[in-house]
Amino acid sequence: MKEVGWILDIYIGNANANLWVKLNDGRVIRLTDCYRPDFYVELKSDIDLEDIAEAISLHHHVLRAEVEEKYTSIFDRVKSKVVHVFTYDTSSFSVVKNDLEKLDVVKSWFNIDLYHFQRYLFAKSFAPTNKVKVEWSELGKLVDTVVIDDSCEIEPPPFSWLLFEIGVKSKKLTPNASQDPIERITLQSEKGKVETLKGGEADVLARFASHVSDVDPDFLVANEYENTLRYIFERSKILDIEIQLGREPIQSYNLRRVNLSVRGRVLVNMYAFREYGVVGICELSRFTLAPPTYSTKWSAGKRIDARQNFEALKKDILVPKRRGFPRFSMTAREIYENDRGGLLFSPVMGLHENVAELDFESMFPNIIIHHNISYETVTPTHVDRSRQGFLGGVVKVVLDRRLWFKHLRKKFRKNSDEYRWCDQRQKALKCVLVCIYGFSGCFANRFNNVVAYNEINAVARRILVQTVNICLARGFEILYGNTDSIFVKRPDTTQEDYEELAKTIEKETCLPIALDNHYKFIVFMKQKTHPDIEAMNHFFGKLTNGEFNCRGIELRRRDCPVFLKEFQRRLIEILFDAKNPREVIESQVAKAKTFIRDTYHLIMSGDVDSDKLVVSKRVRRNLNTYKIMFPQVVAARLLAKQGKIIAEGATVDFVYVNANHGNPFRRVLPVTMGSACGYYDREKYGNMVLDAAETILSTFGFSRQRFGLALRTKSLWDFIIGVEGRDEA
Numbered sequence: 001m002k003e004v005g006w007i008l009d010i011y012i013g014n015a016n017a018n019l020w021v022k023l024n025d026g027r028v029i030r031l032t033d034c035y036r037p038d039f040y041v042e043l044k045s046d047i048d049l050e051d052i053a054e055a056i057s058l059h060h061h062v063l064r065a066e067v068e069e070k071y072t073s074i075f076d077r078v079k080s081k082v083v084h085v086f087t088y089d090t091s092s093f094s095v096v097k098n099d100l101e102k103l104d105v106v107k108s109w110f111n112i113d114l115y116h117f118q119r120y121l122f123a124k125s126f127a128p129t130n131k132v133k134v135e136w137s138e139l140g141k142l143v144d145t146v147v148i149d150d151s152c153e154i155e156p157p158p159f160s161w162l163l164f165e166i167g168v169k170s171k172k173l174t175p176n177a178s179q180d181p182i183e184r185i186t187l188q189s190e191k192g193k194v195e196t197l198k199g200g201e202a203d204v205l206a207r208f209a210s211h212v213s214d215v216d217p218d219f220l221v222a223n224e225y226e227n228t229l230r231y232i233f234e235r236s237k238i239l240d241i242e243i244q245l246g247r248e249p250i251q252s253y254n255l256r257r258v259n260l261s262v263r264g265r266v267l268v269n270m271y272a273f274r275e276y277g278v279v280g281i282c283e284l285s286r287f288t289l290a291p292p293t294y295s296t297k298w299s300a301g302k303r304i305d306a307r308q309n310f311e312a313l314k315k316d317i318l319v320p321k322r323r324g325f326p327r328f329s330m331t332a333r334e335i336y337e338n339d340r341g342g343l344l345f346s347p348v349m350g351l352h353e354n355v356a357e358l359d360f361e362s363m364f365p366n367i368i369i370h371h372n373i374s375y376e377t378v379t380p381t382h383v384d385r386s387r388q389g390f391l392g393g394v395v396k397v398v399l400d401r402r403l404w405f406k407h408l409r410k411k412f413r414k415n416s417d418e419y420r421w422c423d424q425r426q427k428a429l430k431c432v433l434v435c436i437y438g439f440s441g442c443f444a445n446r447f448n449n450v451v452a453y454n455e456i457n458a459v460a461r462r463i464l465v466q467t468v469n470i471c472l473a474r475g476f477e478i479l480y481g482n483t484d485s486i487f488v489k490r491p492d493t494t495q496e497d498y499e500e501l502a503k504t505i506e507k508e509t510c511l512p513i514a515l516d517n518h519y520k521f522i523v524f525m526k527q528k529t530h531p532d533i534e535a536m537n538h539f540f541g542k543l544t545n546g547e548f549n550c551r552g553i554e555l556r557r558r559d560c561p562v563f564l565k566e567f568q569r570r571l572i573e574i575l576f577d578a579k580n581p582r583e584v585i586e587s588q589v590a591k592a593k594t595f596i597r598d599t600y601h602l603i604m605s606g607d608v609d610s611d612k613l614v615v616s617k618r619v620r621r622n623l624n625t626y627k628i629m630f631p632q633v634v635a636a637r638l639l640a641k642q643g644k645i646i647a648e649g650a651t652v653d654f655v656y657v658n659a660n661h662g663n664p665f666r667r668v669l670p671v672t673m674g675s676a677c678g679y680y681d682r683e684k685y686g687n688m689v690l691d692a693a694e695t696i697l698s699t700f701g702f703s704r705q706r707f708g709l710a711l712r713t714k715s716l717w718d719f720i721i722g723v724e725g726r727d728e729a
Contacts (some may be wrong), residue, residue, distance in 0.1 A: 002135045006157040012116040017087035033142040037093040038086045055719040071317040074376045110318035127289040129282040156278040161219035167643040168185040173623045177234035192481035209243035223270045224647035229258040270295040280359035280428030300435035343461040345481030346534045347524035355489045356498040359516035363484035365399045378452040384476035435447040554692045563612040568692045596693045629664035658697045659684040
């Protein structure tokens with residue numbers, strides 16, 4: 001039988017690879033393929049390879065052992081002879097490895113610490129979520145797989161999903177599965193329909209399993225899915241009921257690796273799903289050649305490691321064990337002298353007109369490619385340009401694809417599905433791309449080279465200095481420079497002139513750079529705590545096309561209430577509704593102050609909808625580890641008392657109701673508990689309005705004192721909250 005479909009998931013069981021494929025007609029089938037785990041060993045110099053290979057072949061767990069020629073190091077230009085050992089199954093793999101270690105004949109091990117699914121997928125050269133034409137026998141044995149190129153597709157594969165969340169009845173902050181029952185499970189379908197299952201615990205769990213079976217989703221999504229599913233399975237065992245959530249029946253729950261108890265479905269954490277969507281998750285899976293369940297929960301370093309291993313094996317380079325030490329050691333003085341990081345030029349504070357923001361496109365990845373920086377090409381003394389670097393090949397795979405979707409999204413409306421899909425794809429790829437340069441010198445990178453990392457920074461600094469000199473030579477004033485971007489202006493310069501400047505810089509630096517933003521007005525800000533010092537990466541401006549752009553202000557913070565964002569955006573609109581800087585100062589500043597006064601009176605009247613005053617902050621640790629009652633911790637504890645499981649990294653929404661109350665639990669209300677209360681702490685939100693106003697107008701002399709209010713002295717509590725909130729910017 002032959003069909004077209006998408007590989008959904010894969011797991012290895014002894015001598016079989018089990019693939020779940022979603023076919024064009026919507027059916028999901030399981031196919032099996034033969035899997036023989038293998039590894040390579042380099043023997044000590046005084047041992048005959050052929051004799052050892054023959055002896056290894058006699059091991060009753062070994063299928064065969066052969067002498068082959070491979071590159072044993074990324075530095076090698078000549079292949080070495082190694083023994084390639086094939087075992088019968090995953091159990092045999094461990095036995096053979098342990099027996100070989102006892103013989104003391106192995107100098108180096110290769111491909112030994114890969115996941116079994118990686119060995120299979122690397123050998124087959126296809127990834128989960130790939131579109132494929134599959135052929136299989138009547139017994140479900142995979143006969144052939146041909147990858148269909150859908151790299152230019154914008155839409156996601158037709159994978160379905162279901163979101164769920166459990167509510168636990170517990171008197172403690174951290175529920176105990178051995179005694180705290182599940183009292184409800186909330187479900188959300190693809191169509192947005194929300195359903196809550198309530199009743200007796202056994203009945204709730206049974207109805208949940210029945211719902212999953214009926215809807216048959218490809219993706220199961222939950223906050224901290226591992227902890228959530230583990231809790232469900234533990235409660236099921238205690239109640240002595242059997243629930244099946246996967247497409248393949250299981251005999252017992254694996255509480256350590258819960259994904260093995262839900263086979264045939266992808267498990268995804270809520271944050272990753274909301275951030276990247278199905279399309280972004282597919283991009284991560286294809287980059288890593290790993291099942292989506294793994295590729296979404298892996299760190300950036302692990303994703304990069306997976307791709308590097310695949311690319312290495314394609315080039316006949318064997319994968320060494322993970323390294324635990326740097327390839328080139330450096331003293332503290334050498335680190336101080338060589339690791340200077342990116343280059344910054346302090347901003348010229350104040351209001352500016354007709355300013356261009358020139359931005360190098362993916363500067364560090366392009367430096368890696370164009371300057372041939374790689375693990376094996378860079379030494380403390382020089383960069384070898386006689387051969388193409390390995391790292392550049394890895395970077396190019398993700399860079400080209402990310403830039404293609406980044407530019408493609410501009411063809412669609414911002415609220416369209418096509419724009420969202422392109423944005424989710426490029427965002428997922430960007431999360432890998434921005435970490436490649438840092439991971440190049442990380443001790444956890446099995447190919448690491450800290451000198452290569454330092455060289456990337458050094459080249460970036462030289463290029464930014466070169467860029468500054470090019471601009472100065474053509475009469476442009478440098479307003480601000482930050483690692484890979486530069487702000488310049490020159491009287492009576494047109495957009496075409498700025499674009500021509502970008503072309504000149506690109507030609508001379510050999511790196512792509514473009515006019516990222518053309519500002520009609522822009523304000524570079526000063527530090528609030530030290531008004532005489534410039535604030536790095538803190539600015540706001542109006543583009544020549546009428547749009548607004550900003551960095552480092554409340555409008556950009558994730559934890560900022562909607563009301564304050566709308567207020568600050570409108571404040572910028574009023575301020576920059578002018579023809580020239582003189583009109584901004586002489587006319588619009590006064591209008592902006594009037595708007596501030598009106599908004600302040602509105603918030604103090606209590607007539608603002610509390611739903612617009614919701615603050616969103618993350619709980620970054622286990623609730624029991626917090627010693628200070630931050631607002632989000634208090635809100636999380638109140639939710640926990642209502643039975644909601646608050647995982648590390650979860651976002652908590654709350655409203656200030658009495659911010660200065662002596663009892664921390666009276667200061668805020670979580671949204672789910674207090675969204676309908678209709679009241680809020682007027683003084684707290686009034687001060688937040690004035691904070692946002694000072695951010696925008698302090699450059700023009702605005703302050704609380706001049707506004708007619710006493711200067712608010714920040715308390716230690718305000719400082720603590722501010723530090724905690726900076727991470728949300």
